[in-house]
Amino acid sequence: MEPKELIFNKVNGSFVDGYGIRTTIFLKGCPLHCKWCCNPEGQSFQQQLRYLADDCNGCGACVPACPKGALEIEDGKAVLDRGKCNLCGKCIEACWPGALRYAAQLQSVDEVFSSIIREKPFFDHSGGGLTIGGGEASSFPDFCLALIAKCHGNGIRVAIDTCGYTLSEESLKALDAADLLLYDIKGIDEKQHIENTGVSNKRILDNFHHFTEIGKPMIVRLPVIPGCNDQPEDQEKVIQLLKNAPNVERVDIIPFHTFGSVKYGELGMPYPMPEDAKPLTEKDVADYAQRLRDAGLNVQIGG
Ligand code: SF4
């Protein structure tokens, strides 16, 4: 049977997820829980209900629609008791402003493919293609392999955005099948990595060395997060890792931002970063970029 997975976003015309003009799809589910994650809806492998309080006009239509009594109106806004909710979706149908919605849609490989094939002229013109992100794309190897095969059969190149934490041979096969990897390095110190993401980085680094050995083209992404991995000694360890990896075509430094913080509230999740987290200054980021360039790497800020 054709694989189906939960997709929580799709972006056409992206310039930041690989080379050229790209379409990026985001698969729902990730083995990591990074403190700075800007796509918290991509963490759980399960469907979730988002409640966008700003879009709620207090009409109350969702309250009688809910068979579980999980919704009520307080001070002109709906209030959701997630402990009672079974994700039946009745309130979504009742809520015409769209304040209640599923976090993701279940889609087949065919459905995804038919929505991206129309972008092919842009891919061809720009050297772009499809990027499969998440969440963690390699957690869905059957879906990725089937979609990559379809894209390759139609002349579309595919990148996978990965945290590198692949647990199975099938997942490695999916990453191997991509033309390009966008590979996140979130830190070299193992203890710090566990604190920041919930998992050891041993497998991530082992897989990084595997892909270097086989010469897999790679853009490495370096999130630079205050209090997590932004000290000079953290940066030096990253430089030492990357300078001996000829398959790394580019390094993208991703400065800390809080763009996704509002989504935590919509999902009923606490935002893990401290409110007063201070990102590196532009000068500090530029200095880091220069030290990477001095090590012979091609560096971009942002991406
Ligand atoms: S998804 Fe179903 S159970 Fe959950 S709040 Fe909406 S109507 Fe109630």
Ligand code: SF4
């Ligand atoms: S139906 Fe939608 S807009 Fe109306 S109260 Fe419920 S959540 Fe708010």
